[in-house]
Amino acid sequence: MIDKNSKSFKRKFDSAVVHGYSSCEGGYGAVSFPIYQTSTYKNPGLGSDIEFSYSRCSNPTRAEVQNTVALLEQGSAGFAFTSGLSAILACFSLLSAGDHVVISDDIYGGAYRMAEEIFKRFNLSFTRVDESNLSAVENAITEKTKMIYLESPTNPMMKVADIKAIAEISKKHGLLLTVDNTFLSPYFQKPLTLGADIVIHSGTKYLTGHNDTTAGFVIVDDEDLAKRLDLIVRTEGNGLSPFDSWLVLRGIQTLPLRMKKHEENALKVAKFLKTVPLVEEVYYVGLEDHPSFEISKKQSTGFGGMLSFTVKDVSKVPQILKGGDVIIFAEGLGGTATLITYPLTQTHASIPKEVRDEIGITDKLIRLSVGIEDAEDIINDLKNMLK
Ligand SMILES: Cc1ncc(COP(=O)(O)O)c(C=O)c1O
Numbered sequence: 001m002i003d004k005n006s007k008s009f010k011r012k013f014d015s016a017v018v019h020g021y022s023s024c025e026g027g028y029g030a031v032s033f034p035i036y037q038t039s040t041y042k043n044p045g046l047g048s049d050i051e052f053s054y055s056r057c058s059n060p061t062r063a064e065v066q067n068t069v070a071l072l073e074q075g076s077a078g079f080a081f082t083s084g085l086s087a088i089l090a091c092f093s094l095l096s097a098g099d100h101v102v103i104s105d106d107i108y109g110g111a112y113r114m115a116e117e118i119f120k121r122f123n124l125s126f127t128r129v130d131e132s133n134l135s136a137v138e139n140a141i142t143e144k145t146k147m148i149y150l151e152s153p154t155n156p157m158m159k160v161a162d163i164k165a166i167a168e169i170s171k172k173h174g175l176l177l178t179v180d181n182t183f184l185s186p187y188f189q190k191p192l193t194l195g196a197d198i199v200i201h202s203g204t205k206y207l208t209g210h211n212d213t214t215a216g217f218v219i220v221d222d223e224d225l226a227k228r229l230d231l232i233v234r235t236e237g238n239g240l241s242p243f244d245s246w247l248v249l250r251g252i253q254t255l256p257l258r259m260k261k262h263e264e265n266a267l268k269v270a271k272f273l274k275t276v277p278l279v280e281e282v283y284y285v286g287l288e289d290h291p292s293f294e295i296s297k298k299q300s301t302g303f304g305g306m307l308s309f310t311v312k313d314v315s316k317v318p319q320i321l322k323g324g325d326v327i328i329f330a331e332g333l334g335g336t337a338t339l340i341t342y343p344l345t346q347t348h349a350s351i352p353k354e355v356r357d358e359i360g361i362t363d364k365l366i367r368l369s370v371g372i373e374d375a376e377d378i379i380n381d382l383k384n385m386l387k
Contacts, residue, residue, distance in 0.1 A: 001076050001077050002021065017072065017252050017255050018253050022064055033064045038055060041054070056234065059245070061249075066079055066080040069252070072255075073192055077220050077226035077229070080203070080245060083214040086216050086238040088111050088200060101146065102140045104131045104150045108155045109349060111151075112355075131152065132161060146176065147176045147177075155183065157361070163189075163194040182200075188301050192220075197221075201217040201219075205333050206305075208335075209252070211337060214244070215247075262370055266284060266304065272382065278316060284306075285303040306369055308365055310362070310365050321340060327378060335369070335371065340367070344361060
């Protein structure tokens, strides 16, 4: 648990990302937090109560990054994992056989696969619901339900959940509410402050921000949950390495600058796409005609850099996916470079066709992670790709 009365909690967000949790206190006063590349630590003697004993369980560089992400999310404990999926694994590991989870119908394909192909074999059950429909969420709750799990905005259809309202439903039924906050990052949205119990991140994305490492985070604001997660990290053994922790610490320092630019560019790109004859539909939460524009404004301070669109003529998809000068065809999101992704064969390939069709993940759907390049270059690429 971290001290919420510490001076790091008093800093404004833009300062907190730069100075982290412990700033340059301790050691030699290094301004760049050191990489503690050690698997084990000298024990001063039998019975000593040492903070770090073995790096699978805890490591100072990992502690710094997880405390920093926890403070950005306004939680009191954070856990850093080798990927976003390891973070989701830890979160589902809080559950027991027989438990039931209400889960977004539109989620990252890997999270769907984890639920359907791994945890179902351990007798957990899942009901998929449209999280933007509050009564659908409440109606899906049974006496076995222990968790509501959602992404907001969702990947790739950009649906938005009213997190506060769902947190109230969750509390009424004594459930844990988990929110995957990958798309907006704590810069734009802090689910714990809206009543969520657990926040998860693919730290691979905006938190690190440069498409150079994989990482995942779980953040909570409850001592009991923190203890249970600590046991899971020690035991499942997928805590983030010291070097990758340092990469996240380095990347996260520019999170506010990047998020502002991602959003500025995404809005320009979304507005441009609306004018392209080949484009059928544009899904970007920051467009005023998005069905959840008002809810988003209420619970988030921005709309982020992710958008999806459909094209009228599927035969043009291979041409579009060749990318452009700055737009790269690749699986991923949240980095400085603009990436174009085809959910059907990439991020959401493991979801069965009938489920994909129901959500809208068809052969016409394309996802864009709008980078921080000059917006004109991104739009010029799109002009050529969408001819
Ligand atoms: C919303 C979301 N959550 C979780 C993940 C999984 O993260 P990772 O790829 O770091 O395992 C992804 C991956 O794309 C994602 O988009």
